[in-house]
Amino acid sequence: KTLAGFIAGIPKAELHLHIEGTLEPEMMLALGERNGVPLPYPDADAAKSAYHFSDLQSFLDIYYRATAVLVTEQDFYDLTIAYLQKAVSRKVCHAEIFFDPQSHIARGVPFETVVGGIGQALSDANGGLGISTKLIMCILRHLSEEDGNAVLEQAVRWKRWISGIGLDSSEKGNPPGKFRELFAKARHYGFFTVAHAGEEGNASSISEALDALHVIRIDHGVHCMEDPVLVERLRLDRIPLTICPLSNVRLNVFGSMREHNLKTMLDAGLCVTINSDDPAYFGGYVNENYLAAAEALNLDRNDIIRLARNSFEASVLSNVQKKLYL
Ligand code: HPA
Ligand code: ZN
Numbered sequence: 001k002t003l004a005g006f007i008a009g010i011p012k013a014e015l016h017l018h019i020e021g022t023l024e025p026e027m028m029l030a031l032g033e034r035n036g037v038p039l040p041y042p043d044a045d046a047a048k049s050a051y052h053f054s055d056l057q058s059f060l061d062i063y064y065r066a067t068a069v070l071v072t073e074q075d076f077y078d079l080t081i082a083y084l085q086k087a088v089s090r091k092v093c094h095a096e097i098f099f100d101p102q103s104h105i106a107r108g109v110p111f112e113t114v115v116g117g118i119g120q121a122l123s124d125a126n127g128g129l130g131i132s133t134k135l136i137m138c139i140l141r142h143l144s145e146e147d148g149n150a151v152l153e154q155a156v157r158w159k160r161w162i163s164g165i166g167l168d169s170s171e172k173g174n175p176p177g178k179f180r181e182l183f184a185k186a187r188h189y190g191f192f193t194v195a196h197a198g199e200e201g202n203a204s205s206i207s208e209a210l211d212a213l214h215v216i217r218i219d220h221g222v223h224c225m226e227d228p229v230l231v232e233r234l235r236l237d238r239i240p241l242t243i244c245p246l247s248n249v250r251l252n253v254f255g256s257m258r259e260h261n262l263k264t265m266l267d268a269g270l271c272v273t274i275n276s277d278d279p280a281y282f283g284g285y286v287n288e289n290y291l292a293a294a295e296a297l298n299l300d301r302n303d304i305i306r307l308a309r310n311s312f313e314a315s316v317l318s319n320v321q322k323k324l325y326l
Contacts, residue, residue, distance in 0.1 A: 003291065003294055003295070003301075004287070004291050006301060006304065007287050007290045007291055007294070007304060008090060008091060008287050009091060010091060010304070010305065010308050011091055011093045011308065011312075011325055012090075012091060012092050012093065012286060012290075012308045012311050013092065013093065013094040013095065013096070013273075013311035013312050013314070013315045013317075013325075014087060014092045014094075014095045014096070014275055014276065014286050014311070015095075015096045015217070015240075015242045015273055015275055015311060015314055015315060016096075016098075016219050016220075016242035016243075016244055016273075016275035016276075016277055017083070017095060017096075017097050017098065017275060017276055017277065017279075018097075018098045018099070018100065018138075018168070018277065018278050019076075019079060019080055019083060019097050019098065019099050019118060020063065020066075020067050020070070020079075020099065020100055020103070020278075021063065021277060021278025021279065021280060021281055021282075022079065022082065022083040022086075022278070022279055022280050023066055023067070023069075023070070023079060023280050024044075024082070024280045025041070025044035025045075025047035025048055025280070026044050027078070027079065027082065028047065028066050028069050029041070029043065029044060029047070031069035031070065031071075031075055031078075032069040034075075035069060035071045035072070035075070037068050037069045037071070039066075039069070040065075050062070051281050053250055053251055053252070053281075054252060055200065055251055055252055056170065056171065056172075056199065056200050056251050057170055057172075059250075059251055059278075059281065060169060060170060062281075063278065063281060064103050067100075067103050067104065067107075068107060070104065070109070070114075071109060071113075072113065072117070073113045073116045073117040073120075074117065075117065076113065076114055076116070076117025076118050076121070077117040077118070077120055077121045079117075079118075079121075080097075080117065080118045080121035080122065080125075081121045081124070081125065083097075084121065084122075084125040084129055084131055084133075085129065086285055087131060087285075087286070088125075088129045088130065088131050090285055090286055090287045091287075092131065092286060093131060093132065093325065094131065094132045094133070094312070094315055094317060094325075095131060095132075095133050095134075096133070096134040096135075096136055096164070096315060096316065097118075097122070097133060097134070097135055097136065098136050098137075098138045098166055098168065099114065099115075099118055099135065099136075099137060099138065100138050100140060100168065100169075101114050101115070101137060101151050101154075102139070102140045102143060102147060102148070102151055103140065105151065111151065111154045111158075115135075115158050115161060115162065118135065118161075119135065119158070119161035119162075122135060122161070123161075132317070132321070134163040134164060134315075134316055135161055135162050135163060135164075136162075136163065136164035136165065136166045136194065137151065137152075137155050137162050137164070137165055137166065138165075138166040138167060138168040138169075139151070139152070139165065139166070139167050139168075139179060139182065140168065140169040141167050141168065141169045141170065141171070141174035141178065141179065141196075142169045142170045142173075142174055143169075145178060145179055145181065145182050148179060148182050149182055149185070152165065152182060152185060152186055152189075155189075155191070156189050159189075159190070159191075162191070163191065163192060163316065164191050164192040164193060164194060164316070165183065165186040165191045165192075165193050165194075166193070166194045166195060166196070166219065167179060167183075167194075167195035167196055167197075167209075167213070168196045168219070169196075171196060171197070171199055171200045171201040171205065172200055172201065175201070175205060175208055176195055176197060176205060176208045176209040176212050176213050177208055177212045179213065180212045180213065183195075183212075183213040183214065183215075184214075187214060192216050192316055193213055193214065193215045193216065194215050194216060194217045194218070194219055194242075195209040195213055195215045195218065195219060196219040196220055197209040197215075197218050197219070197220065197221060198218065198220055198221040198222060198223035198224055199219075199220035199221075199222065199223075199248075199251075199253060200251075200253065201223065202223050202226060203223050203224055203225075203226040203227035203230050204227070205223075206218055206221050206223065206224050206227075206230060207227070207230055207233075210233075210239070216239075216240075216316075217239065217240045217241075217242065217314060218234075218239060218240070218241050218242070219241075219242045220241070220242065220243065220244065220248070220253075221234075221241035221242075221243075222241075222243065222248060222253060222254075222260075222261060222262075222265075224241070224265070224270075225261055225264060225265065225268075231268060231270070234270050234271075235268065235269045235270055238271050238313070239271065240271040240272070240273060240310065240313070240314030241265065241270060241271065241272050241273070242273050242275050242314070243262050243265070243272050243273060243274055243275065244274075244275050244276060244277035244282075244289065245257060245260055245262060245274065245289050245292055245293040246276070246277075246279075246282040246283055246284050246288065246289050246292055247276075247277035247278065247282045248260060249292075250281070250282045250283065256296070257292055257293065257295075257296035257297070258296045258297070260293065260296065260297060262274075262293055262297060263293075263297040263298075263299060263303070266303060266306065266307070271310050271313060271314055272307065272310060273307060273310045273311040273314050274286065274289050274290050274293060274307050274311070275289065275311075276288075276289050290304060290307070309325075309326055312325040312326055313326065
């Protein structure tokens with residue numbers, strides 16, 4: 001069996017996936033047309049060739065602009081179903097999915113429209129496609145804590161569909177501590193919490209996310225290796241890291257895939273997982289991320305099995321559900 005076939009055949013969980021980042025250029029253009037939203041790209045190829053990023057911020061500018069085509073509940077439903085179909089065809093059995101309501105509310109799209117469309121798709125897919133899911137509402141860290149509090153209060157009324165609270169957007173200048181009180185409130189309401197940390201920020205931002213926000217998992221976290229004390233803490237406490245190899249290379253967190261520290265982290269005994277982040281922008285879904293990392297870093301089949309097992313261990317599935325996969 002080829003390595004690609006081996007990767008495609010093993011059950012996986014995906015834990016770091018922004019639903020807005022699955023908006024393929026073809027769907028973006030079709031929704032732009034449907035909703036009368038002008039786009040700076042004449043066709044899908046023009047969009048794809050504009051997807052060259054120098055860092056996280058240069059990506060975020062393009063990514064938030066593209067979300068303007070998402071207007072109706074049906075748009076959010078269609079976007080989510082399209083991702084879930086791709087996930088199922090790649091043997092993703094469980095997905096924990098981020099969404100960014102503040103980027104839509106700022107454009108005048110009501111919270112209920114966003115959560116209604118995404119939530120209905122997740123609910124339909126559970127029975128129809130056979131994939132289990134959790135929905136994680138991300139707080140945009142470049143906005144104020146007050147702005148985040150407003151969506152947190154809305155999320156409470158949608159707890160049947162929203163399980164967790166995350167933190168994303170520009171890491172530079174927006175440390176985790178800015179959201180200490182918001183995250184305390186989120187935990188009080190019964191949401192689990194995660195945060196992007198150590199993507200562009202250094203190891204101390206990861207420690208701060210653990211200490212100030214009490215997150216159960218770190219998104220990215222690749223800069224942890226700078227701090228041996230932190231590495232030992234992550235290892236002993238089995239705190240998972242959701243690694244996104246293609247994203248890290250496309251956003252210049254690493255100069256090339258061969259320089260990625262995924263294998264080093266795996267060999268250090270950390271609970272690392274492989275994920276696609278924003279697959280419509282970074283050139284691949286979860287299997288392509290496994291393959292690109294495996295080829296550049298000489299991962300063997302045992303490494304790949306470990307990464308896939310880690311993905312279920314790192315999920316918020318119950319222990320009974322995890323036993324189906326581990
Ligand atoms: N980092 C921060 N914000 C994001 C990302 C990311 O990788 N993807 C979408 N929003
Ligand atoms: Zn992300």
